[in-house]
Amino acid sequence: MKSYNRISEIRSDLESGAVSCARLVDYYLENIRSNEGLNAFLEVWADEAKSRAIEIDAKIKSGTAGKLAGVVIALKDNLAYKNHKVSNSSKILEGFESLYTATAVQRLLDEDAIFIGRTNCDEFAMGASNENSAYGPVKNAIDPTRVPGGSSGGSAVAVAANMCHCSLGSDTGGSIRQPAAFNGIFGLKPSYGRISRWGLLAYASSFDQIGPMAHSLEDIALLTEIMSGQDDQDASMLQEKPLNHWSYNYPGKARFAVMKQAVENPGLDPEVKLEFQKILDKLVADGHHVTYFDFPLLDQMVPTYYVLTTAEASSNLSRYSGMLYGYRSSNATDLESTYVMSRSEGFGAEVKRRIMLGTFVLSSEQYDEYYEKAQKVRRVIQDETKKVLENADAILIPTTSTPAFKLGEKSKDPVAMYLADLFTVQANLAGNPAISLPLMKNSAGLPIGAQLMTKFGEEERLFDLSRLLENLNS
Ligand code: GLN
Numbered sequence: 001m002k003s004y005n006r007i008s009e010i011r012s013d014l015e016s017g018a019v020s021c022a023r024l025v026d027y028y029l030e031n032i033r034s035n036e037g038l039n040a041f042l043e044v045w046a047d048e049a050k051s052r053a054i055e056i057d058a059k060i061k062s063g064t065a066g067k068l069a070g071v072v073i074a075l076k077d078n079l080a081y082k083n084h085k086v087s088n089s090s091k092i093l094e095g096f097e098s099l100y101t102a103t104a105v106q107r108l109l110d111e112d113a114i115f116i117g118r119t120n121c122d123e124f125a126m127g128a129s130n131e132n133s134a135y136g137p138v139k140n141a142i143d144p145t146r147v148p149g150g151s152s153g154g155s156a157v158a159v160a161a162n163m164c165h166c167s168l169g170s171d172t173g174g175s176i177r178q179p180a181a182f183n184g185i186f187g188l189k190p191s192y193g194r195i196s197r198w199g200l201l202a203y204a205s206s207f208d209q210i211g212p213m214a215h216s217l218e219d220i221a222l223l224t225e226i227m228s229g230q231d232d233q234d235a236s237m238l239q240e241k242p243l244n245h246w247s248y249n250y251p252g253k254a255r256f257a258v259m260k261q262a263v264e265n266p267g268l269d270p271e272v273k274l275e276f277q278k279i280l281d282k283l284v285a286d287g288h289h290v291t292y293f294d295f296p297l298l299d300q301m302v303p304t305y306y307v308l309t310t311a312e313a314s315s316n317l318s319r320y321s322g323m324l325y326g327y328r329s330s331n332a333t334d335l336e337s338t339y340v341m342s343r344s345e346g347f348g349a350e351v352k353r354r355i356m357l358g359t360f361v362l363s364s365e366q367y368d369e370y371y372e373k374a375q376k377v378r379r380v381i382q383d384e385t386k387k388v389l390e391n392a393d394a395i396l397i398p399t400t401s402t403p404a405f406k407l408g409e410k411s412k413d414p415v416a417m418y419l420a421d422l423f424t425v426q427a428n429l430a431g432n433p434a435i436s437l438p439l440m441k442n443s444a445g446l447p448i449g450a451q452l453m454t455k456f457g458e459e460e461r462l463f464d465l466s467r468l469l470e471n472l473n474s
Contacts, residue, residue: 001019001023001024001027003162004165004215005215005216005219006215006216006218006219007067007068007071007165007166007218007219007222008218010024010070010071010165011069011070014060014065014069014070015060019070020053020057020070021052021053021054021056021057021060021069021070021114022050022053022054022057024053024070024072024114024165025049025050025053025072025114025116026050027162028072028116028162028163028164028165029044029046029049029050029116031161031162031163032044032116032117032158032163035141035161035163037139037144038138038139038141038144038148038157038161039120039135039136039137039138039139039154040074040119040120040138040148040153040154040155040157040158040161040163041074041117041118041119041120041154041158041163042077042087042089042117042118042119042120042135042154043084043085043117043118044116044117045084045115045116045117046116048115049072049114049115049116049117052114053070053114056069056070056112056114059112065112066110066111066112066113067111067112067222067226068108068111068112068113068226069111069112070112070114071112071113071114071165071166072113072114072115072116072164072165073108073113073114073115073116073164073165073166073167073168074115074116074117074118074119074154074155074158074159074163074164074166074167074168075105075115075117075118075119075155075167075168076118076119076121076125076152076154076155076167076168076169076170077089077118077119077120077121077154078121078124078125078170078200078201078203079102079104079105079118079168079170079199079200079201079210080098080099080100080101080102080105080199080200080201081098081101081102081105081115081118082098082099082100082101083097083098084097084098084118085097085098085118086098086118086201087134088121088123088124088125088201089120089121089122089123089124089132089133089134089135090123090124090134090346090347090348090351091134091327091345091346091347091348092320092326092327092342092343092346092347093320093325093326093327094134094326094327096325096326098199100199101199102196102198102199102200102210103195103196103198103199103227103231103233103234104168104195104196104199104200104210104227105168105199107226107227108168108223108226108227111226116163116164117164119152119153119154119155119157119158119167120133120135120136120138120153120154121133121150121151121152121153121154121155121169121175122150122151122153122175122350123347123348123350123351124201124203124313124317124351125151125152125170125172125175125201125203125208126151126203126313126350126351126354127150127151127350127417128149128150128151128174128175128178128417128418128420128421129147129148129149129150129153129405129407129410129411129417129420130147130148130149130150130151130153130154130179131147131150131407131408131411132150132151132348132349132350132351134348137153137407138153138154138157139157139407140157140182140183140404141156141157141160141161141183141184142160142183142184142404142445142446142447143404143444143446145406145407146182146404146405146406146407146446147182147404147405147406147407147409148179148182148183148404149178149179149180149181149182149183149400149404150175150178150179151169151170151172151175151179152167152169152170152171152175152176152179152187152213153179155167155168155169155176155179155213156169156179156180156182156183156185156187156213157179157183159183159185159213159214159215160183160184160185165214165215165219166212166213166214166215166219166223167212167213167214168210168211168212168213169187169210169211169212169213170200170203170208170209170210170211171187171189171208171209171211171424171428172203172204172207172208172209172309172428173207173305173309173421173424173425173428174189174399174420174421174423174424174425174428176188176189176211176213176436177189177399177424177427177434177435177436177449177451178399178400178420178421178424178436178449179213180213180399180436180438180449181399181400181436181438181447181448181449181451182400182403182404182446182447182449183404183447184438184441184447185213185214185215185438186213186214186215186216186217186219186220186435186436186437186438187211187212187213187214187220187435187436188211188212188213188220188224188433188434188435188436188459188462189209189211189424189427189428189433189434189435190209190210190211190224190228190433190459191209191238191431191432191433191456191457191458191459192206192207192209192236192238192428192431192456193234193236193237193238193431194209194224194228194237194238194243194433194457194459195209195210195211195224195227195228196210196227196231196233196234196237197209197210197234197236198231198233198234202312202316203309203312203313203316204308204309204310204312204313204316205236205312205316206236206308206312207305207308207309207312207428207429209428210227211224212224212227217437217463217466217467217470218246220435220463221246221459221463222246224243224459225243225244225245225246228242228243229242229243230242238457240457243459243460244460246460246463248463248464248467249464250464250468251393251461251464251465251468253287253288253289254288254289254393254394254465254468255288255289255291255391255392255393255394256280256283256288256289256290256291256392256393256394256395256396256465257291257292257293257388257389257391257392257394257395257396258280258290258291258292258293258395258396258397259292259293259295259298259395259397260292260293260294260295261294261295261296261298261299262295262298262397262398262422262423263276263277263292263397263398265298265401265422267401267402267419267422268398268401268402269401269402269403269442271403271442271443271448272398272400272401272402272403272440272442272448275440275441275442275448276397276398276440276448276450278440279396279439279440279450279469279472279473280396282472282473283469283472286472288468289392290396291391291392293388293392295384295388297377297380297381297384298422300377300381301381301422301425301426301429302418302419302421302422302425303374304374304377304378304381304425304429305421305425305428305429306357306418307361307370307371307373307374308371308374308375308378308429309354309358310354310355310357310358310361311358311361311362311371311374312358313351313354313355313358314354314355314356314357314358314359314362315358315362317347317351317355320342320343320346320347321338321339321342321343322338322339322341322342322343322346323338323339326342326346327342327345327346328342329341329342329344329345329346350414353414361374378429381426381429381430382429382430382431385426385430385432385453386430386455386456389432389453389454389455393454393461393465394452394453394454394461394462394465395452395453395454396450396451396452396469397423397450397451398423398448398449398450398451399423399424399436399448399449399450399451400420400423400424400448400449401420401422401423403442403444403446403447403448404446404447405420423451424451426453427453430456431456432453432454432455432456433453433454433456433457433458433459433462434451434452434453434462435451435452435453435462435463435466436449436450436451437449437450437451437452437466437469437470439469439470439473450469452465452466452469
C-alpha cells in the first residue's frame with residue numbers, strides 16, 4: 001500500500017474509495033509486527049483499532065466523518081485514555097488503567113482519529129535517549145544501533161517507520177523535537193498553555209506541553225489546531241485567540257536570528273554545522289535577513305532547567321506512594337515501609353536521581369541558593385528571548401548539536417546526557433513555540449533537524465516560516 005505523508009491525501013483517497021480505514025489499520029499493524037525489534041510500542045490496541053476502523057468507514061459512506069477519519073495515531077505512554085493502560089514506561093504504574101481521557105486525546109477522538117497503541121518513552125519522560133524506560137530502550141528508525149532520542153522516542157520511531165500515521169508526544173525540555181530530529185520527522189512543542197495538560201501525567205508542570213509528531217507540516221498544524229483551545233480543566237491555558245485554519249501566508253522577506261553560542265559551540269558536530277550553514281546561505285541567497293545574536297545565557301539554560309524541573313518533579317511524583325494507586329511493595333509491613341519500599345522498587349535510577357535532586361533544591365537550607373536563583377534566571381532567559389524576537393521573526397538553530405548517538409554511548413554519564421538538551425530547553429524555559437524540521441542529513445544519511453522558534457503564542461507564524469524553509473530546501 002502507498003505510504004501517506006499527509007492527512008489530506010488520506011482524506012481524498014478515503015472519499016474516492018481508493019483506500020479504507022480498515023485497510024489503513026491493517027497496513028500499520030503489519031508494519032508494527034515487522035518492526036517489533038525497534039520496541040516502539042508498549043501495547044497495541046489491534047482489535048479495538050480494527051473495529052473502530054469499520055465504524056468510521058461507515059461514517060465516511062454516510063458523509064458524517066470527522067476531520068481525522070482514517071488517521072491512525074499512537075499515544076505516548078503518559079497520556080490518559082479512559083479504560084486503557086498508561087504506565088509512563090515505569091514499573092510503578094504497571095497495570096494501571098486511566099480513569100478518564102486527556103482533553104487533547106478526546107479532541108482527536110471526537111474528529112474520528114483511530115488510536116493504535118501506546119508508545120515506549122523514557123520513564124516519566126525523563127531522558128534524551130529512551131534508554132530510561134523500564135521496558136527496554138527504543139531503537140532509532142533509521143539506524144537501529146543508535147538511540148531514537150527521548151523522551152518521546154517510541155512516538156517518533158512509530159511515525160518514522162510507518163507504524164502509525166502520526167503520534168503524540170510531550171515536551172518538557174525537548175522530548176518531542178529531539179526525537180523528531182533524530183528520526184527525520186516533524187515535531188512541535190506548542191506555546192505553553194496552547195494545548196490542555198489535563199490527562200498528561202505530570203513531570204514538570206510549568207514546562208510540560210503535549211504536541212504532535214508527523215511526516216508533514218500541514219499535519220502538525222491541523223493536529224495542533226484540533227487539540228488546542230480553552231479547557232476548564234487546565235487553569236494555565238493561553239488566554240489568546242484560538243488557532244485559525246492555518247493557511248500558508250508567504251511572509252515575504254523574513255528575519256531569522258541565529259544564536260552565535262549555538263553555531264559556534266565547540267560541541268557542535270562539524271557536519272551539523274556545515275549542513276546548517278547551507279540553509280543559512282540559501283536563505284540569504286533568497287533575500288531573507290539572517291542576523292546573529294549573542295546569548296551568553298546558553299550555558300545557564302541546562303542547569304536552570306534541571307534545578308526547576310527536578311523541583312517540580314519531586315513534588316509531582318510524591319503521589320506515587322504505593323498507597324493510592326500503582327505498585328505497592330509486597331515486602332512492606334507498615335505505612336513508612338510501604339512508602340519507602342514501593343518507591344525504591346517501583347522507580348528507576350534516573351527518576352530517583354531527579355526526585356532526590358529536586359527535594360534537595362527545595363529543602364529549606366538550599367532553596368534560596370538553587371530554586372529561587374533558578375527562577376530568577378528563568379525570568380532573565382524569558383526576557384532576553386523576548387528581546388531577540390522583537391527584532392526578528394524567528395530564532396533558527398539546529399535542534400541538536402549532533403545526529404542520533406549510539407545506544408549506550410551516554411547512558412553512564414548523566415551530565416553528557418543532560419547536555420543533549422542544550423538547544424531545546426530555551427523554548428520550555430521561555431514558554432515559546434518551537435518546531436523541529438527534518439531539513440538536513442549527514443554523510444551517513446542520519447537525519448539532522450533545524451529548530452525554529454517564534455514569539456509566545458505565534459504558532460501560525462511558526463508554520464509560515466517553516467513552510468518557507470521547507471520550500472527553500474526542496
Ligand atoms: N531530555 C530532557 C530531560 O531529560 C527533556 C525531557 C522532556 O522533554 N520530557 O528532562
